[in-house]
Amino acid sequence: MTVTQSRATERKDARPLPGHRVRLGADRPLRLDCGAELHDFPVAYQTYGSLNRDKSNAVLVCHALTGDQFVAEPHPVTGKSGWWDLMVGPGKTLDTERYFIICANIVGGCMGTAGPKEIDPATNKRWGVDFPVITIGDMVGAQTLLLDHLGIEQLFVVIGGSLGGMQVLQWAAAFPERVFAAVPIAAAAHHSAQNIAFHEVGRQAIMADPDWCGGDYENNGKHPHRGLAVARMAAHITYLSEPALHRKFGRRLQDRKAVTYGFDADFQVESYLRHQGITFVDRFDANSYLYITRAMDYFDLTGEHGGVLANAFRGTKTRFCVFSFTSDWLFPTEESRKIVHALNAVAANVSFVEIESEDGHDSFLLEAPEFHRVLNGFLNGAAEHRGLPRAG
C-alpha cells in the first residue's frame, strides 16, 4: 500500500487535492453489502495532531453527507474554514495537542476516496452510476482498512454528526472491540420515512436534470448543476429549524424596499437558499449525492438486528455519549432516545444529553457552548479511563 497525493489528472479542476491518499484493498478487497468488491481503491484522508507511542489517542471523525476530510483547515475548493474548525484544533474540544484526529472522505464521496467520480480501473473511465451502491457498513469497512494501514488497533473515540453519527453507531455495532468510546450526534439508528422522502426529492431533482445524462455526465462533458442545486436547497431547509429561519431571515426583503411582483429572490431566505444551491455544485458531485443519500436511506441497524436495536450492542464495552438538539426535526431527540434505550437494555455505559438549541440539525456544526462543555467532560473522563495523559 502506498500513500500518494491524489493525481491531478483525476480531478475536474486539474489541481491535486492536498492531504493524504492511500490505495487500500489491494491484497484484501473490501467486500460491499451489495455483493460487489472494491480492489485497490483510493481513500483520501486528513490527520491533525500526533499519534502517541501506544497508538491509543486516535479519534476518528466521521463526516456528514456533504462534508469531507477537511475538518480543520481551509477547504481546497471553497477556501472556507474547515467544517469542524470550532471543534478540532489545539486547545479545542477535540484537542490536537492531546488526540490524533483522523477524518477520511467516505466511500461514495467525491473528495478523493473511491466513488462515482473516480476512475474505474476496469474501464479507465469514471465510474458514474456503475459504481456499486454502498452502505454505511461499507463506509465503515473502508475506514477499518485505513486504520489497519495506519496500524491503529483501537480508536480512542469515534465521533460524528448526522450521517457521521450513523457511521459511529455502525462502528460500535460492527467493531465494538475497536471503539473505546463512541459519540453519535444528531443521528438515528435508522432513516425514517420522512428522511427517505426528502432524500428521494433530492435524487429526483438530480435525475430529472437532462444534464445528468443517465448518470454519465462526466463522460459527456456536462453537469446536472440545476438539479443538484435544487436538491441542496430542499435539503438545506431540513438542516435548519423554523425558529432559526425566522430569526435569520423572517420575511425580510433582499436589497429592496418592496416586493417586485416577480419571481426574483425578493426575500432574503430565497436569496440565501439560491446561494446555497449555486455554491454547492462547485464542490460536490451529483452522483455522490445519489449514492450517499441512498446509503443513509438503507441504514437500519434495528432491522439488521431482528427488529431489536439492543441486539446491535449486546456485550459492548464501549462508552457512549449520545447527543441530540431540541430543535432538530430531521433527527429528533426521540431517535437518539431509542439508541439510548437500546444501550440501557444491554447495560452499556452511556450518557445522553439533549442540548437546548434553536439551530436545528446543523447545531452540531455551530457555536454550541453547552454541547462542547458536555462533550469535553465526557472526553476527559474517557481519556482518564483510557490512561491518556493530560494535554500540555
Added chain:
Amino acid sequence: MTVTQSRATERKDARPLPGHRVRLGADRPLRLDCGAELHDFPVAYQTYGSLNRDKSNAVLVCHALTGDQFVAEPHPVTGKSGWWDLMVGPGKTLDTERYFIICANIVGGCMGTAGPKEIDPATNKRWGVDFPVITIGDMVGAQTLLLDHLGIEQLFVVIGGSLGGMQVLQWAAAFPERVFAAVPIAAAAHHSAQNIAFHEVGRQAIMADPDWCGGDYENNGKHPHRGLAVARMAAHITYLSEPALHRKFGRRLQDRKAVTYGFDADFQVESYLRHQGITFVDRFDANSYLYITRAMDYFDLTGEHGGVLANAFRGTKTRFCVFSFTSDWLFPTEESRKIVHALNAVAANVSFVEIESEDGHDSFLLEAPEFHRVLNGFLNGAAEHRGLPRAG
C-alpha cells in the same frame, strides 16, 4: 356579463370543463396589487345547493394551492372524488340542503379562471409568465366580482384551509361587511420564512427544467413535467406529518423483499411520492404553481397593517371559528393562535379549536370527526344568529 361553458379551444385536452364560467371585469376591471388590471377575464366556478330567496345562505369555499372548484363532484381530469366530498353534500357538515355552496377557481389558477394558462386577449396567445403576478387580495377581489355577478351582498360563511384560509382572512379583513362568519383552517396571517423556502425550492425545480422554456412552454409545445413533479414531491412531504408518514409507509419496501442496491423506488414512501409527482402534472399547470406559491409568499396581513395584526380586524362584526391541527408543522397552531390573539384584541367573536390529529397539514381534507363536529356546531350557531331555517 355572460355565463358560458368554457370554450374547448382554450383547453389543452380540447374538452370543455364542466360547470360555470363567467367573464367579469368588462365594465369595471379588477385592479391588481401589482398595478396591472384584468379586463373582461374568465372566472370558473361550481355551486352546490340552492341560493335562498334573501340570498343569506351562501357559503364561499376557498380552495388551496392545488385545489380547484370541483369541491364535491368527480374531478373532470382525474375522475377522482371532489377534494372536499367529505365536507360538502346533502346532510354533510356543509349541508347542501341548507347552504348554497360556491367555489371559484382562483385567479392565477389553471382550471378556467384567468391565469398564465389562459389566453391573453391582447395577444391572443397564452399569458405564460406575462400574466401579472397576483396576490391573495387579487384572488379575493375576483371573488367579490363573482358575488356581485351572482347578486350576493353578504356571504353567510367564507371557509377554507391553507391558502383557502388565507383567503378567508383576507375576506374578513378587506370586506368585513360581506362576511357574516369566517372559518380559516390550518392557515396563517403571513407566510413564514420556512414556508417561503419550501415554495422557492418548488419554483426553482420548475424553472430549472429546460422544458419550462422561460415560462413560454405552452407556445413551444413543451411542458416542464419533471420540474413540476419534483416541486410537488417536495411540497407533499410538508403536507404530511412525520408520524403519518411513519404509520403509512415506515421503512416498508415496495413490491420487493429486499433492497435492490439501486436508485429505483425500493421504499413505499418513494413510490408514493413519485406517484404524487407524476399524477400531479396531468392536472396542474407549472406556471400556475409559480404564481400561486408567490401569492402565498407575499401574503402578510400583519405587515400590511403596520405590524399589528389586530388592525386588520378592528371593528369587525364577523363571527370567527379558527381551526388548527396538532401535527400540522407547515401552518402550526402557533400561527392560528396569533390570529386568535389579534381577534381577541379587537373583542371579536371568535372560537378557536386545535384538533388532535396525526395527519399533518392535510388533516382538514381527511376524516376528522372532531373537526367536523365542532365546525357543525359553529355553523349551526351562526345559522341561528343569521336566521337561517334548519335543513329538511
